[in-house]
Each structure stands twice: as C-alpha cells, then as structure tokens.
Amino acid sequence: MKILIVEDEKDLSNSITTYMRNENFICEAVMNYEDAIEKLYLYNYDVVIVDITLPDGNGLELIRELKNNRSRAGIIIISARNALNDKINGLELGADDYLTKPFHLSELNARIKSLIRRRSFDGKNEIVVNELKIDFELLTVHVNDLLLNLTKKEYDLLLYLLMNKNRVISKESIAEHLYGDHIDLVDSFDFLYSHVKNLRKKITDYGGRDYIRTVYGIGYKFALP
Amino acid sequence: MIIFTAGGIIFYNIVRTIVIRQITNSLITEKKLIEEQILNSDTIPDFTTIFGHDIEVAIFNRPFRVTQYIGDTIIIKKSDAKSYRYRYLQATGMFRNNMGYYRGYSIKTYKSLSDTQKLILNLFIVIWLALISMLALLSAVNLYISKKLWIPFYTILSQLSKYNINENLHLNLTPSGIREFDQLNRALNAMSERIRADFINLKEFTEDASHEIHTPLAIIKSKIELLFQSENLTKEQLKNIRTIYDAVSRLARLNNSLLLISRIQNQQYPEVKEVMLSSLIEKFLSHFEELIQQKKITIEKNYNVQTTLIINPDLAEILISNLLGNALKHNIQNGTLSIQLDDHELTITNTGKPLDFDPHNLFKRFRKGNHSGDSTGLGLSIVKKIIDPYKFNIEYSTRENIHTLNLRF
Numbered sequence: 187m188k189i190l191i192v193e194d195e196k197d198l199s200n201s202i203t204t205y206m207r208n209e210n211f212i213c214e215a216v217m218n219y220e221d222a223i224e225k226l227y228l229y230n231y232d233v234v235i236v237d238i239t240l241p242d243g244n245g246l247e248l249i250r251e252l253k254n255n256r257s258r259a260g261i262i263i264i265s266a267r268n269a270l271n272d273k274i275n276g277l278e279l280g281a282d283d284y285l286t287k288p289f290h291l292s293e294l295n296a297r298i299k300s301l302i303r304r305r306s307f308d309g310k311n312e313i314v315v316n317e318l319k320i321d322f323e324l325l326t327v328h329v330n331d332l333l334l335n336l337t338k339k340e341y342d343l344l345l346y347l348l349m350n351k352n353r354v355i356s357k358e359s360i361a362e363h364l365y366g367d368h369i370d371l372v373d374s375f376d377f378l379y380s381h382v383k384n385l386r387k388k389i390t391d392y393g394g395r396d397y398i399r400t401v402y403g404i405g406y407k408f409a410l411p
Numbered sequence: 412m413i414i415f416t417a418g419g420i421i422f423y424n425i426v427r428t429i430v431i432r433q434i435t436n437s438l439i440t441e442k443k444l445i446e447e448q449i450l451n452s453d454t455i456p457d458f459t460t461i462f463g464h465d466i467e468v469a470i471f472n473r474p475f476r477v478t479q480y481i482g483d484t485i486i487i488k489k490s491d492a493k494s495y496r497y498r499y500l501q502a503t504g505m506f507r508n509n510m511g512y513y514r515g516y517s518i519k520t521y522k523s524l525s526d527t528q529k530l531i532l533n534l535f536i537v538i539w540l541a542l543i544s545m546l547a548l549l550s551a552v553n554l555y556i557s558k559k560l561w562i563p564f565y566t567i568l569s570q571l572s573k574y575n576i577n578e579n580l581h582l583n584l585t586p587s588g589i590r591e592f593d594q595l596n597r598a599l600n601a602m603s604e605r606i607r608a609d610f611i612n613l614k615e616f617t618e619d620a621s622h623e624i625h626t627p628l629a630i631i632k633s634k635i636e637l638l639f640q641s642e643n644l645t646k647e648q649l650k651n652i653r654t655i656y657d658a659v660s661r662l663a664r665l666n667n668s669l670l671l672i673s674r675i676q677n678q679q680y681p682e683v684k685e686v687m688l689s690s691l692i693e694k695f696l697s698h699f700e701e702l703i704q705q706k707k708i709t710i711e712k713n714y715n716v717q718t719t720l721i722i723n724p725d726l727a728e729i730l731i732s733n734l735l736g737n738a739l740k741h742n743i744q745n746g747t748l749s750i751q752l753d754d755h756e757l758t759i760t761n762t763g764k765p766l767d768f769d770p771h772n773l774f775k776r777f778r779k780g781n782h783s784g785d786s787t788g789l790g791l792s793i794v795k796k797i798i799d800p801y802k803f804n805i806e807y808s809t810r811e812n813i814h815t816l817n818l819r820f
Contacts, residue, residue: 195626195629195630197630197633197634198626198629198630198633201630201633201634201636201637202633204637205633205636205637208640266622266623266625266626266629267622286625287625287626287628287629288625288626288628288629288631288632288633288659288663289629289632290632290636291633291636291637292636337700337701339700339701353640354639354640356636356639356656358656358660359636365698377701377702377704377705380701380705381701401639402646402649403649403650403653404639404649404652404653404656405639
C-alpha cells in the first residue's frame, strides 16, 4: 500500500510517515503543491493525505486535479481550518474523509485503513486475527465461530484497537474516536476503563485470548505476538 | 418664580413709596395753599369743596410756634364703623393780620391711604398677570421650538441606543438636514466604522490565532504519540510524557472551544432549519449511554415529541450535547437526570454537588468548580453564545443539590 503525504509542516509530515511506515505502508512525503502534482503524475498511490493550506497552492485544487485524472486513490484531507465550508467542498470534490488538526495518529491510521478496506473491491469484508473474526458488512465479531454480543461502542473500540494493533493508543484518542471531539467529557476515561473491561471479558468468556494490554497511565494496546 | 416673587415684592414697595411720597407732597401743597389763604384773608376757607376730604383748620388769637408733623393714623368712620388708614399733616403757625394782631393757626389735613393701597394692589395684580401670561407664552414657545429643534438629536439617540456592534451592521445615521447634527452624524458614523473595523479585526485575529495554533499542537501531539511507542521508557519518563500529553490535549480542546465561540460570534453558522428536539435528545442520550450506566443515573423523560426549534442544525447538536453532557458530567453516582420538553421550554434537572462559585458566573467563560478536573469550563459559555443570537433565554436555579437549567425559546 502506497501513501502520499502532502503536508508543508515538516515535523508533522515526519510523524505521520514514521507512524505509517510502522504499519508497513510505503510512505512518501512532499511539502508543496508543485511536488505533489509531479508525484501524482508519475506514480500511483492508494491513499493521498492532503493538507488544504499549502505554501504554493490549495489542497482542494490537488483533489480536483486527482479527480480529473480519474485517479483511484483514496483522499483524506487534514486541515487546520476546521471550517465547515472546507469540509463540504472537499467532500464534494471527492475526498473520502476529513480530519481536523490536531488529530491522533492512531485516528488517522484507523481512517486510512477503513478507507483502504472500503476501496478494496476483492469482496473481502472481514478480517481474521487468530480466533477473532470481524465482519465489516454485518458489524459482527466471532470468537471461535461463536457470535459475540457487543454493543456498538464495544465493536468500534475493538476495531480501533485492532486497526492500531501492537501500538500504544492513548485514552484520549479512544475517547475521541468513540465520542467525537466536540464533547468535553472528562469522565469519559473512567468508563473507557469499564468498556475495555467488558470487551476483554466478553472475548475471554468465549475462549478468546486476552489481547488488550493496559499501558500504565497512557492507554491500551492490542498486542499480537 | 422666586425671582418673580421677589421682583413683585420689590416692585410693590417701590410703587408704594412713590405713591406715599406723592401723597405727602400733595398734603404739603395743600397746607401751603391754606396758609396762603389764612395769611391773606384771616378767614378759614371752605376747603372741603376744593379738595374733597377732611381738613381741620382753626384760627386762634394767640400766636403758635411754627411746627409741621406728618404721620399715619387710623380713623374709624361712623358711617360704616370700619377703620381706614390715613396719612395726615398737622401744622401750626402764626401771622399778623391787617389789624396788626398776632394770631395763630393750626391746620390738619388727611388723605386716605386705603384708596391708594387698593390702587397699588390692582396695579400690582394687573402687572403680575401680564408677566405671568408672558412667561407662560414664552415657555410654551420655547418648548415647541426646542422640541422641533431636538428631533434630529433624539433620532440620533434612538439609533445609537439600538446599535449593537455584535450584529455586524453599519451604523448609518439618517441625515437630518441640520448642519450641526449632520456633522455629529458624520463623526459618529466614522467613529462607529473605526470601532467596527477594530472589532472585526479582533474577531478575525482570534479565529486566525486559533487556526494557527492547530498545526503546532498537531506536531506536539503526533510526536508524543510516537514517543508512546518506544519500548524502553522508564515509568518516570512515561509519567512525564503522560502529563505533557494531557496538557496538550487540554490545550487542543480549549482551542477548539474558543474557535467555536469565535465562529458563533462571527456568525459562521447562518443557515437555519427546523430541528426536532426530542430526536436530538434521544440521539445524545444513546450516545452517552455508557456514561449513564457507569454512574447508574436514572433518566426521567417527559417530552412533547413534536417540539421543534428553528436553529442551525450543527449548533443544535452542540447545544443539546453540551447541556446533557454537563448534566451528566456533574452528576453523582446513582443520581437522576430529568428532561422536560414543552412547546417553548426545555428543562434539564440533575442531581449534583453544590456549586462552589457564584451562579451568576455560570455562563461566563472559564468558570468551573473545584471538582471539575481539567474541564475547559467553556461548555455552558458555548451554550449561552449559541442561544443569544436566537434570543432564547436560559436560567439556572438550584435547590438542595438539585440543579435546574431552564431553556425557553
């Protein structure tokens, strides 16, 4: 999977590249509109991550260009301007997702994976991790072929952890993923704990292994050996 | 009025003095006439026919010293038994008649003061009435003119008091056609334009600054997330990273909330729709389901399902989620949350610890209790900012650890 990152902030671009390389994506980063156009003409990418404000152009133009060339790349906008118009314009032009800075790398990763999943037309809409089987179409989870009775949030939580497997994910990132970021809920961490506890219990009750590790003070990690 | 009264008294006295002097003079003249008569003819003239008032004249066979005395007296008339004020002159003198004898005489003439007093009083009343009516006329004319003259002033005043810089309109005072007021208009228009430009500039600055802060925050956040992934961190290092991360997250939340407030103030949510409140409340109750279960909160609902609100849909979501989130966040274990929705009213009542600050500050920025942790303290301030342009009203009341927020629309 190849990803192009168009972001003029070098440090942020580096962070994204580092994180995504660890997910075994092939990452390339450019810092301006001109370079991005050049790369897009030369190579094919599966996902393009675009910052809207670029020093020599507008990210929205880049999206228009991609769509004009009938590119099949998935597009995720990352923008500091959390303006409704930008979001609507971007999505109308054909972008697949929109993230506002500052975002969690784990969130970006989950969005990229979900985008790739939606775009892959090989009919594969489930992932199997040892005894776990997750069906994206039906939103169900099986353990050892037994159907788990999960709430919507527990399902989302498991999927988010799995998308960022072997990664430490902060509690904030999970809370924001589950509850949205305009909610100023401090208590959310407390019941995040009980969420995770319930999820663990449901999986182990059906004979699954306990994959979820608590990382002291920070968050959780879905550990696959 | 005081001046008029004082003036009246002074005027009265002056006139009175003049009249009295006049009377005195005429008394003296009379006396001289009588004296002349006596000196020439040695007889008592019949003066009553001449002067028409009381004169007492007597001639004696012995001389008198020459004296003259003028004074006031009161005489009771027999005809109507009333007393009258008189001024009188009493004089004595002596002469030699043509036969060579020295003779004396005494003259006493009176003049009534009552008549003149009446005259003065009448005069006074006439003048007083004339003055008063003149004054009344003058003030009426004055009032009329000033009223007409001040019309443009009051127009400006009402336009100024209606002007609200938050409504993002130009002041545009209407020209009055009067030079001075038009000058005032121009000055005020120019001033309001400057203030408006500064205000807009400031608002834009807030928004731009918020946007600019997003990027460095994103960098910090992403770097910390990468740090988390390091395998060989000590517990102490993890704790420090954790603290930094918390602070950055809080800063990001704060920045987002401030940006939201500044956007609402900049009227960047113009489009409105009819929003069904009950379904919105249901949506967020299910959104907060786990939190409700966690705290074992009992929900009491009493809806008018049909209640709608004409509002921006995005703001409606933020409004309801903030109100419900607030009622849940500050709730206690095993508490209750009651939601009452009528045609023009939404009342949210929740159990919770007592406020440890003045309830008047509840809707102000950064106002939060001691047990609110790292909450931004902007939630209810955002609520207030959302409802203000729609002219809705929100009120807080509390009774025995029960907190009520009442939103009327």
